Amino acid sequence: MSEAAENPELMRKLIVERLVGATGDPRKVCDAARAVAMRALPNLIDVFRDKLSMPMAIDVASVDIVRLAEVKPERDSFDVLVVVPAYTSRDALTMRLDPQALSLLVSSFFGGDPDIPPPPIKRAPSKIERDVASMVFEAFAHAMNGEGVRALGLKYSAATVLSGETDFKRFVVRDGPGVKITFTLGAGETTGELTAFFPQRVLMETRVQAQPGAGSAEAKAWRSRFNEEVMRSKVELKATVPLMKVPLGELAQLQVGQVLELDENARSETRLSARDRTVFLCEFGKLGQHYTVRVRRPFDARQEVIDGLLAG
Structure with a gap:
C-alpha cells in the first residue's frame, strides 16, 4: 500500500x-x-x-x-x-x-x-x-x-x-x-x-x-479525468453560467424579489460539470432555436485558484 x-x-x-x-x-x-x-x-x-x-x-x-x-x-x-x-x-x-x-x-x-x-x-x-x-x-x-x-x-x-x-x-x-x-x-x-x-x-x-x-496527450488527459473502469458509467452533465463574485456581506443582504444583474462576460464563462466536479470551460451560444454549449478547454483547478488570487 x-x-x-x-x-x-x-x-x-x-x-x-x-x-x-x-x-x-x-x-x-x-x-x-x-x-x-x-x-x-x-x-x-x-x-x-x-x-x-x-x-x-x-x-x-x-x-x-x-x-x-x-x-x-x-x-x-x-x-x-x-x-x-x-x-x-x-x-x-x-x-x-x-x-x-x-x-x-x-x-x-x-x-x-x-x-x-x-x-x-x-x-x-x-x-x-x-x-x-x-x-x-x-x-x-x-x-x-x-x-x-x-x-x-x-x-x-x-x-x-x-x-x-x-x-x-x-x-x-x-x-x-x-x-x-x-x-x-x-x-x-x-x-x-x-x-x-x-x-x-x-x-x-x-x-x-x-x-x-x-x-x-489528449488520450492521457482524458484517462486522467475518467478512468477506464468507469468509462461506461452514465453521469449527468450540467452547464452552469456563473453570475458574479460578491463579498459574503453583500450575499447576506440579498432579499426575495431582488434582481441580479448578469456580468457582460457571464455567457463566455459557462462551466460543464459532472457529479459536482467541473471538467470543462465552455462558451454559451445559440444555434437556431436551440441553446448550445461549446467546449473550449479542460478545467484547470490550479489556474482557477491563481486567477482568483490575482483578481482579489
Whole structure:
C-alpha cells in the first residue's frame, strides 16, 4: 500500500476498483484474458516438456468474470497459492494450484510412473512440494507476462508461495472486479487445475496503452479525468453560467424579489460539470432555436485558484 500512498492516481484507481462492480466491457475483458492465456500456452508446453519426465497436457478450460474475493481459499484447503505483484499493482496476478495438479507435477518432476496416477494431496504441502509449485508458478507468470507494449510488468521474484491454514488465515484479499483463467494440467486420465486471477484493471490498462494513439496527450488527459473502469458509467452533465463574485456581506443582504444583474462576460464563462466536479470551460451560444454549449478547454483547478488570487 506504500506504493499507492505515494501515487495519488494509483490510489484513486484502487478505490474505484473496490467500489465499481465491473470494469469496461465484459466481452473485451474476457477477450483480453483469453488472449493472455492462449499466448502463454506454447511457452508453457515447451517449458514443461524440458522439465518433466512424462508428457503433461496443458489447456485453457475457461475464462470467467469474477470478484477477486473468490481468490481466498478456505483455511483447511490443501491448495498452494502465490500473489505476483507488478509495477502497477501489488496483486496483479494470483495463482492457485489444486492438490491433484500439485501431486501430478511433483510425481512427474521426480520421475514417477506415468501408468500409476498419484492421488491428490490431503495434507499441508511439504517444502519440496512448495518448491515444485514455485517453479510451476514462475513458469506460468513468465509465460502470461508477455513482452513488448502489452507486457503486464509482473515481478515474480517478489512473490511468496502460501499454503496451509496459518498462511491462508493471514492472507488478505483486496476485493474488486477480476477475471479468472482456469488451466487444466493432465497426465493420462488424471487432471488438476491451475487458476489465475487478474484484476480487470491490470489487463485492460495494457490493452489501452497498446492501442494506436493511446499515448497522445489528449488520450492521457482524458484517462486522467475518467478512468477506464468507469468509462461506461452514465453521469449527468450540467452547464452552469456563473453570475458574479460578491463579498459574503453583500450575499447576506440579498432579499426575495431582488434582481441580479448578469456580468457582460457571464455567457463566455459557462462551466460543464459532472457529479459536482467541473471538467470543462465552455462558451454559451445559440444555434437556431436551440441553446448550445461549446467546449473550449479542460478545467484547470490550479489556474482557477491563481486567477482568483490575482483578481482579489
